[in-house]
Amino acid sequence: MAVFDPYIKKIDEYRAEMKSRGRQVREFEAQSVAAGRRLRLDPAAKPAVILREDSFLELGSPKAGSCTFTLWTENTALIEDGKIVLIGPDIPEAPGRDLPFGQVLLLGGESLDDQEYDDLEVTARLGYQIEGYMPRSTARDLWARVNRKAVAQGFGFAGLGQALMTIYKNRHSRIQSMAVLFVTASKEDVKILDDIATQVQKIEKEISRKNWQIKGHDLDCSLDCDSCLDKSVCDTIREVLKIRKAKKAAAVGC
Amino acid sequence: MSEQDSASEKSVIEELFGSITALIESQDPYDRLMLEAYQMSLARTSRVKRALEEQKPTAAMGGNCIPEILVAMDIEPFQFLEFPFQDAILYGGMEGLRDMVDKSVEMFGPHMCSFVRLACYAVEARLAPFPTVVIGMSSICDSGSAAQQLVSNHPDWKNRPSYSIESPARRDEKSYEYIAFQLKELVAFLEKITGQKLDLDKLKEVCEISNEQLQLWWEYNELRRAIPCPSDWKFASMVNQMARYWGIGKPESTAWLKKAVAVLGEKVKAGKGLEGIKEKIRFFWFDFPPIIWGDRLFRSLAEEYGAVMVMDLYSDNPPHTMIDTSNEKAMWMGLAKRATYDFGMPRIALGSADLYRQDTIRVVKDFSMDAVIWPGHKGHKDAGALVNIVAEQCRELGVPLLNLGCDLLDDRVVPVGEMKKKIIDFFQITGLA
Structure with a gap:
């Protein structure tokens, strides 16, 4: 599964670029996250509500900006297992703030293939198993809250990264190595990630389309007008619309 | 007939909104808010009806469309079906609504979406109020497209000012630019028709x-x-x-x-x-x-x-x-x-x-x-x-x-x-x- 390899390299370049721009870049090792900073996980938990008044901070609200995506490769050498990189302030350093939030998960496994994608998509929604954390997300946005009590007990990005690794590795035996990148520095920095996400999402959609085709369902047409048998019909409709719009515009004089 | 099927035995308000009386009497903040929402909804209905009567700028919309632009231009938006639907219920109860549904089936057959079919009936039966402009949007809804065709060709409606937004199937910057272009075109159209300028x-x-x-x-x-x-x-x-x-x-x-x-x-x-x-x-x-x-x-x-x-x-x-x-x-x-x-x-x-x-x-x-x-x-x-x-x-x-x-x-x-x-x-x- 080498299709994401160029994007994994892009993430490395992004990290270097952020460093050269003077952003605060910190690295943690999941294995060495101190016991007191490890977060409690409950696989049987249901998504809990964290009220605004109980929140220590928000991450990635629509106003602040957010982006999340997952990359995977069979070339495990590309992924430094257990590495957690944080660009920007850590959670305990930002009380009451609404930080922009970027999260990229990097997975490596010699037998990871396209078939894993559907299940990875479900795993991406299991962050609520982490105590004190309320993620709410669409395919590409991640808006989360962390409650005060959890931060008082040591909730930070090192622990969050480590907990996510546990969730993923427990659910996907084929994952051999995993790394996580968090970005909270600025909206602009998250936006750069979002541009990468646009490309990644196109690939994901194609993977999903193929997986579901195997199951006997068409999720999408190719949207390639040049090869579509109905192209002439659409062309005619567009011409008619153009003429009607021009007639209407002329009638009202605009 | 089961209890759930005896809708016509109840008052319409009770059927649609639960017991208004209970809401009025309740001190529960949740109920109070619900009551307040109904009051705001009624006030808004009165405002739009007044605007229609006084021939102030109004826009009938087929779907979600773009209320922000209309609100900024002091044009009252409303849904095409809204008032005939409300009037049928308020003046005729469930039977009034069902009568309208039956007539719409007689006119257009049973296969259209019932909501859109009612809107079409309201046009044909001259129950739909005339807005200053009609705003449509292309849609996957086959009934919606049929309704747009009806409005475009109906003798009472075909010469009324209308604008239809074409939504591409793609979701990318190019598509958004295309829609943004149409929205600006729509504003120019609305300014021309209503004489009200958009203040950015x-x-x-x-x-x-x-x-x-x-x-x-x-x-x-x-x-x-x-x-x-x-x-x-x-x-x-x-x-x-x-x-x-x-x-x-x-x-x-x-x-x-x-x-x-x-x-x-x-x-x-x-x-x-x-x-x-x-x-x-x-x-x-x-x-x-x-x-x-x-x-x-x-x-x-x-x-x-x-x-x-x-x-x-x-x-x-x-x-x-x-x-x-x-x-x-x-x-x-x-x-x-x-x-x-x-x-x-x-x-x-x-x-x-x-x-x-x-x-x-x-x-x-x-x-x-x-x-x-x-x-x-x-x-x-x-x-x-x-x-x-x-x-x-x-x-x-x-x-x-x-x-x-x-x-x-x-x-x-x-x-x-x-x-x-x-x-x-x-x-x-x-x-x-």
Whole structure:
């Protein structure tokens, strides 16, 4: 599964670029996250509500900006297992703030293939198993809250990264190595990630389309007008619309 | 005839909104808010009707469209079907509505979406008020397209000013630019017709209020994750109306939404669900809620089986498009995206089938759903083609799905008692009840 390899390299370049721009870049090792900073996980938990008044901070609200995506490769050498990189302030350093939030998960496994994608998509929604954390997300946005009590007990990005690794590795035996990148520095920095996400999402959609085709369902047409048998019909409709719009515009004089 | 099927025996207000009297007498903040919302809704109806009578600028819209622009231009938006529908119910009760439905079937046959068919009937029967302009939008809804054709060719309507937005199927910058271009063209058209100029500062102000309202809506929706769920579907519909339709850009709606979040937040803190309901089953209603008969069905399921409809397709609001008001170009692009791809039918029906699948995963997981009910509204033929994909996704998630089959307007097509029986059988077969 080498299709994401160029994007994994892009993430490395992004990290270097952020460093050269003077952003605060910190690295943690999941294995060495101190016991007191490890977060409690409950696989049987249901998504809990964290009220605004109980929140220590928000991450990635629509106003602040957010982006999340997952990359995977069979070339495990590309992924430094257990590495957690944080660009920007850590959670305990930002009380009451609404930080922009970027999260990229990097997975490596010699037998990871396209078939894993559907299940990875479900795993991406299991962050609520982490105590004190309320993620709410669409395919590409991640808006989360962390409650005060959890931060008082040591909730930070090192622990969050480590907990996510546990969730993923427990659910996907084929994952051999995993790394996580968090970005909270600025909206602009998250936006750069979002541009990468646009490309990644196109690939994901194609993977999903193929997986579901195997199951006997068409999720999408190719949207390639040049090869579509109905192209002439659409062309005619567009011409008619153009003429009607021009007639209407002329009638009202605009 | 079962209790659920005896709608015509009850007063219309009771049928649609529950007991208004009980709301008036209640001191519960949740009930007080609901009452306040009804009052605001009635005030808004009066305002639009007055504008129609006094021939002030109004716009009839087919779907979600772009209320922010209309509000900024002091043009009153309303839905095409809104007033004939309300009048039929208020003056004729359920029988009045059913009479109108029957006449619409005689005129257009049974196969169209009943809501759109009623709108077409209102045009043909000269019940629909004439707006200053008609604004349409291309849609996957075959009935909607037929209605646009009817309006475009009807002798009373064909020469009335109208503008139709064409939404491309793609969702990329190029598409948003194309829609933004059309929105600007629409503004020029509206300025010409109404003589009212768009003040960009006013538009910016409305967009900023609207951004805040959307965030409050999201906040409210997150509270529905709580077990037990603190809100019912009628309250959710009101939040939807405030944030996405007639409350857009209105500070009083923002104030109401803030109170809604605060009141629901208190309920969540206290671990309170719906009054008198012991929640046992949480389900996702994968379409818009049936406003006419929904209360009969959902209330009895909740009271007798603890089965609560926690989320429906139209009060769900997953995308996070904030309109960037820092510059004019960004503002138009934000409006374009929000108008066409963020909400309800334009979002899901103009997108790929993948959205249905993704929504299934997100709603089932985030809101701890035990089951998904696919209403199978007979008018939603586009969605009918996708039920197998959603069913397959539900199977993979380990959550059962019921393909119910109904008409979201007319409960004589499949009576409420029959639907309830099917749902209870489904809960029992799947071990939920």
